[in-house]
Amino acid sequence: MATKEENQLSLLLDDLTALEEYIHDLFNFSPLPICFVSPVGVILEVNPAMEKVSGFKMDEIVGEPLEKVFKKEEIGSLARETIREGFVDGKELRFFPKGGEEVVVQVFTRTRKDEKGEVVGYFLSLFDLTGIKKTEAELKRIQTALLNILEDTEEARRKAEEEKDKTQAIITNFTDALFFFDKDHRLALMNPRAEIFFKIKKEKVIGESINRLYELPELRALIKFLGEGIEEVSRKEFPLTEDFILEVSVISMKRDSVDLGDLVVLHDVSRExxxxxxxxxxxxxxxxxxxxxxxxxxxxxxxxxxxxxxxxxxxxxxxxxxxxxxxxxxxxxxxxxxxxxxxxxGKYALSLAPADIVKICQSIVDLSEESFKNKGIKLRFNKPAKKTIQVLVDEEKLKLVIQNLLDNAFKYTFKNGRVSLSLKEIDKGVRIEVKDTGMGIVGKEQKRVFSKFFRTNEAVLVEPAGSGLGLYMARNIIEGHGGEIGFISKVGQGTTFYFSLPKEKIAKA
Amino acid sequence: MKKILIIEDEEIMLDLIRRKMTSEGYEVIVARDGEEGLRLIKEGQPDLILLDLIMPKKDGFSVMAEVQKDEVSKKIPIIIVSNSGQPVELSRAKELGARDWLVKTEFDPRELVEKVRNILSEPIS
Incomplete structure (x- = not known):
C-alpha cells in the first residue's frame, strides 16, 4: 500500500511528464526556428522549424558550433552579450543555411539557468527578415519609381499648365467671341469677347444646359440660331440686332472619333x-x-x-x-x-412658288427665236419627256438666269452657228443646259467668268457692251435656289453652261 | 374723240407723251402730281389714264387706291408708265386695278400707243 507521500510524488511525476510533453510539443510546433545552445556556443537541440530554415537535419547540426550557420565574429559578441545581459532582443545577423545564400535574420536569445542560478545555456530564436527585407527593397524601388513618376507628372503638369496658360491667353484675347459646349451641350467655356457681345457675365451661364440658356433673354437669339442639337455651320450670318451682325461658325470637336463638344465662333461683320x-x-x-x-x-x-x-x-x-x-x-x-x-x-430674296419649268423655258425660247433667226443662228429647244415639270422657284429670277445664258450664247456665237436649250429631269431635280457652237472661253479666264464685272478680253472684242454682271447674278440666283451652276468650254468649239435645281425644291405635281 | 389723262411729274416725258398722243388723234389733259391727277380724274372724265408712280404730293399707288373708292372713276382703265418695274410693285398695282404696265426704259412711245389703242378699242363694259 502506497503511502500518502508516495501518492503525491507519483501525481507530481505525472504532472511533470505532462508538462515536459507540453513543452516538447510547443517546441516542435513553434513556427519560429529555435535552438538551445550551450554556454560555449554548441547547438544542443533544434526544433523542426530550425531544421527547415537551416536546411540541416537534426543529427547534422546538433553538436555543431553556431559558426556552422553564423559568421564567427558576429556570433561571438552575441554569445557574450547573452551571458552578460541574460538576453539579446532582436539583433540582425547574417545566417547561412545549408548550401544556400546568406539571409538576414533577427536573432533573439534568452539564457537558461539551473536551480543554483548557473547558466546552462541559452535559447536562440531566429526571425527571418528576408521577406521583410525584400518587401522593404521593393518598397524602396516603388518609392523611387513613384518619385520619378511624380517628377515626370510634375513636369508634364507644368508643361500642360504653360500650354493651358497660352491657350487661355489666346482664348481670352481672341477678337472673336467663343463659346464651347461640352458633349452634353452644357456651356463649358466663354471668353471675355463673348461676354461683351452678349452683355452677360460668364459666372451666370457656365455649366448651364441649352434649355436653361434659352431662358436667358441675352442668349435666347443665339441658342435659337444654333438649335438644340448645335449643328455644324460655316460662316453663317446671324444678325444680333439690326446693326450688329455676326458670322457664326460651329465646329464639332472630336478626338479619335470621341465627341468632345462644339466650339462656336462668332465674328463681328457689322462693319463689312x-x-x-x-x-x-x-x-x-x-x-x-x-x-x-x-x-x-x-x-x-x-x-x-x-x-x-x-x-x-x-x-x-x-x-x-x-x-x-x-x-x-x-x-x-x-x-x-x-x-x-x-x-x-437680299431685299427681294427669292419668292418661291410652284411653276412649270417647261413653260418657263418655252416662253424664253419664244421671245428669243426671232433675234437668233435674224443673226443666222439655229436655236433649238430640247424638251424633256414629260409635258410639264413642276418646280418650286422664283420664276422672275430664274427667267433672268435662262435669258442671260441664252443672251450670252447669242452674243458669242457666229452666223450659221447652233444654240440649244435642253431641259432634263435628273434624279436630284432638273438640269438645264445652254449649248452653243460659239467662240468658247479661253482656259486661263475660265475660273473668273462668274466674278462680278468680269468680261474676257475676247468677249469685249466681239461685244463691247456688257456689264460683266450676268453670270455673277446667275450664280447668285442658282445657288440661292440650292442648285449648282457650271460650264464646259473649248476655244473655237463652243461653250455649254448648265445648272441644276435640287429635288427638295421641287413641288409634288 | 377719246380723252387721255397723263399724270407725270417729269416735264420732258410729259411733253413727249402729250405730243405722241395728240398726234395720234387723242384729246390730252395733263397733271404734274398725284393730287392734281385725282382732281382731273373726277373733273375731266378721261377715257384712259397714263399714270407715273413716283411723283410729288401723292404717288401713283395712292392715286389708284383713291380711284378704287369711287364707283365711277374705278371704271377708267389705268396704264402704269414708270421707270421702275419690280415684281412686288407690279403685283401691287394689279391689285389696285391697273390694266397694264410699261417700264419707260423697256418700251417706246410707239408701244405705248399700241397699248392705249388696244384698251380703248375694247367695247366699254
Missing part, C-alpha cells in the same frame, strides 16, 4: 455689312436716278426717228439711230446694276 449695305443703296439709288434721264433720251430719240417732230434727213436719221443704240446699251448696263443691287441687298 454696313459698307456693303451703303454700297448697295448707293448703286440702287444711282441706278434709279440714271434710268429717269435715259428714258427721256430714249423716248425723245424714238419720236424724232418716227418723224413725230417733223421730217428728218437720212444723215440725221443715221446718227440718231446710233445714238439710240448707245442709249440702249446704257440702259442695259443700268438694268444689270439695278438687278445686281437688288440681289445683293
Amino acid at each position: 455689312k454696313m459698307v456693303e449695305k451703303l454700297k448697295t443703296e448707293f448703286v440702287s439709288l444711282s441706278a434709279h436716278q440714271l434710268r429717269t434721264p435715259l428714258s427721256a433720251i430714249k423716248w425723245s430719240l424714238m419720236m424724232i426717228l418716227d418723224g413725230d417732230l417733223g421730217v428728218i434727213n437720212k444723215g440725221q436719221k443715221d446718227i440718231l439711230e446710233k445714238t439710240y443704240q448707245s442709249n440702249e446699251r446704257m440702259i442695259a448696263l443700268i438694268n444689270d446694276l439695278l438687278n445686281l443691287a437688288r440681289i445683293e441687298e
Whole structure:
C-alpha cells in the first residue's frame, strides 16, 4: 500500500511528464526556428522549424558550433552579450543555411539557468527578415519609381499648365467671341469677347444646359440660331440686332472619333455689312436716278426717228439711230446694276412658288427665236419627256438666269452657228443646259467668268457692251435656289453652261 | 374723240407723251402730281389714264387706291408708265386695278400707243 507521500510524488511525476510533453510539443510546433545552445556556443537541440530554415537535419547540426550557420565574429559578441545581459532582443545577423545564400535574420536569445542560478545555456530564436527585407527593397524601388513618376507628372503638369496658360491667353484675347459646349451641350467655356457681345457675365451661364440658356433673354437669339442639337455651320450670318451682325461658325470637336463638344465662333461683320449695305443703296439709288434721264433720251430719240417732230434727213436719221443704240446699251448696263443691287441687298430674296419649268423655258425660247433667226443662228429647244415639270422657284429670277445664258450664247456665237436649250429631269431635280457652237472661253479666264464685272478680253472684242454682271447674278440666283451652276468650254468649239435645281425644291405635281 | 389723262411729274416725258398722243388723234389733259391727277380724274372724265408712280404730293399707288373708292372713276382703265418695274410693285398695282404696265426704259412711245389703242378699242363694259 502506497503511502500518502508516495501518492503525491507519483501525481507530481505525472504532472511533470505532462508538462515536459507540453513543452516538447510547443517546441516542435513553434513556427519560429529555435535552438538551445550551450554556454560555449554548441547547438544542443533544434526544433523542426530550425531544421527547415537551416536546411540541416537534426543529427547534422546538433553538436555543431553556431559558426556552422553564423559568421564567427558576429556570433561571438552575441554569445557574450547573452551571458552578460541574460538576453539579446532582436539583433540582425547574417545566417547561412545549408548550401544556400546568406539571409538576414533577427536573432533573439534568452539564457537558461539551473536551480543554483548557473547558466546552462541559452535559447536562440531566429526571425527571418528576408521577406521583410525584400518587401522593404521593393518598397524602396516603388518609392523611387513613384518619385520619378511624380517628377515626370510634375513636369508634364507644368508643361500642360504653360500650354493651358497660352491657350487661355489666346482664348481670352481672341477678337472673336467663343463659346464651347461640352458633349452634353452644357456651356463649358466663354471668353471675355463673348461676354461683351452678349452683355452677360460668364459666372451666370457656365455649366448651364441649352434649355436653361434659352431662358436667358441675352442668349435666347443665339441658342435659337444654333438649335438644340448645335449643328455644324460655316460662316453663317446671324444678325444680333439690326446693326450688329455676326458670322457664326460651329465646329464639332472630336478626338479619335470621341465627341468632345462644339466650339462656336462668332465674328463681328457689322462693319463689312454696313459698307456693303451703303454700297448697295448707293448703286440702287444711282441706278434709279440714271434710268429717269435715259428714258427721256430714249423716248425723245424714238419720236424724232418716227418723224413725230417733223421730217428728218437720212444723215440725221443715221446718227440718231446710233445714238439710240448707245442709249440702249446704257440702259442695259443700268438694268444689270439695278438687278445686281437688288440681289445683293437680299431685299427681294427669292419668292418661291410652284411653276412649270417647261413653260418657263418655252416662253424664253419664244421671245428669243426671232433675234437668233435674224443673226443666222439655229436655236433649238430640247424638251424633256414629260409635258410639264413642276418646280418650286422664283420664276422672275430664274427667267433672268435662262435669258442671260441664252443672251450670252447669242452674243458669242457666229452666223450659221447652233444654240440649244435642253431641259432634263435628273434624279436630284432638273438640269438645264445652254449649248452653243460659239467662240468658247479661253482656259486661263475660265475660273473668273462668274466674278462680278468680269468680261474676257475676247468677249469685249466681239461685244463691247456688257456689264460683266450676268453670270455673277446667275450664280447668285442658282445657288440661292440650292442648285449648282457650271460650264464646259473649248476655244473655237463652243461653250455649254448648265445648272441644276435640287429635288427638295421641287413641288409634288 | 377719246380723252387721255397723263399724270407725270417729269416735264420732258410729259411733253413727249402729250405730243405722241395728240398726234395720234387723242384729246390730252395733263397733271404734274398725284393730287392734281385725282382732281382731273373726277373733273375731266378721261377715257384712259397714263399714270407715273413716283411723283410729288401723292404717288401713283395712292392715286389708284383713291380711284378704287369711287364707283365711277374705278371704271377708267389705268396704264402704269414708270421707270421702275419690280415684281412686288407690279403685283401691287394689279391689285389696285391697273390694266397694264410699261417700264419707260423697256418700251417706246410707239408701244405705248399700241397699248392705249388696244384698251380703248375694247367695247366699254
